[in-house]
Amino acid sequence: MAKLSVNINKIATLRNSRGGNIPNLLKVASDIENFGGQGITIHPRPDERHIKYQDARDLKHTITTEFNIEGNPVPKFIELVMETKPTQVTLVPDAVDAITSNAGWDTIKHSDFLKEVISDFKNKGIRTSIFVDPVAKMIEGAAKTGTDRIELYTESFAKNFNQNKEKAIQPYTDSAILANQLGLGINAGHDLNLDNIHYFKNNIPHLLEVSIGHALICESLYLGLDNVVNMYLHKLK
Template sequence: MTKLSVNINKIATLRNSRGGNVPNLLKVAHDIEDFGAEGITIHPRPDERHIKYQDARDLKYSVRTEFNIEGNPIKSFMDLVLETKPTQVTLVPDAVDAITSNAGWNTIEHQSFLQEVIQEFQRNNIRTSIFIDTDAKLIEAAAKTGTDRIELYTENFASEFDKGNKNAIKPYTEAAILAHKLGLGINAGHDLSLENIQFFKENIPNLAEVSIGHALIAESLYLGLENVVKMYLHRLK
């Protein structure tokens, strides 16, 4: 079964908008786990505009399922990950001022850098994943970094699926097959939603985990957080 890791960045955004502690990030994370999700994801950024670094430290002692921290491995991020030692770190090449992640790694150009970063995390027993597009050469280069997994960047699939183009899944299927042959675990995320998640899951062999935040929280405004988590879990079975 594919695991569902819920990204709680948007909960932190809502909290920060009033400057207090409502909604309580730790309680929401607990509730999401109680509703059946198998992981909690956060993506702290240097300006701490949603998830704060202290949130990561607090969640370290709070998350009871898998804890996944995403981000660009600048020094402050690496220090935070090494301090909190999550289950998994997902390396994302986002710029400091990026609103959201918008590209995967060029694993050919940055191979030696990624190797060094990954080795440091793995020495600390932290599973590593690289955010990546579906290009076969990039996936082959990713395998050479020593990473445990890749996370397929799914924005293009989601955009094309919304237009009725189901053939957009093909590059992702092929990428997953190649990654599995190379010994890589397969995660996925970005713009996955209740509308497209079941089709995606059915066409991606060996899909270990999906990380979903924006769509899941937006859907929960209409349907309720517990209902939406259970709807994702049903589609992922």
């Protein structure tokens, strides 16, 4: 089955809205693992509006499953990843003022930069992944950077799922097949939820991991965090 990595950014947003330490980010991460979650994802941004850089340092000593840090590899982010040495770093080309990630890398235009950053991370024993759109030339470009994996940016699939799920999934199926042929591992994330995750998983060959945050936390408000984590695990089997 594909692994479920839970993005806990929204927990940090809730905590930060009142100051203090409620909810306790470290406890929530541990609880998610105890509920069956197979990884924890965070996406610290330069303004620290949700995940703070210190959170990454603290989580390093708490997480017992896979630890995935994602973000734009600006110098401050690179230093954080090198210090904490997570299981995986996912490179995302989001602008400083972006509300959320909204595009994959142009792996051709930024090839030299990505090669250098990825080489540095891999020399530290950190698995690397690149956030990409389901476009063949971008996946081919990713393979040339030396990255271990790609993360397919799934907003388009989620947006069009209810209109025509067969059409919505096709670019992702084709991309997964190509990525596997090129020796790349396949992750996915963005707007996946309980309604579309099973169909996505069943149509993406060689899918290794999904990272889900916003939808999972929202669904948990009604259904409970323990229950929702296990609902995702069931749909990913």
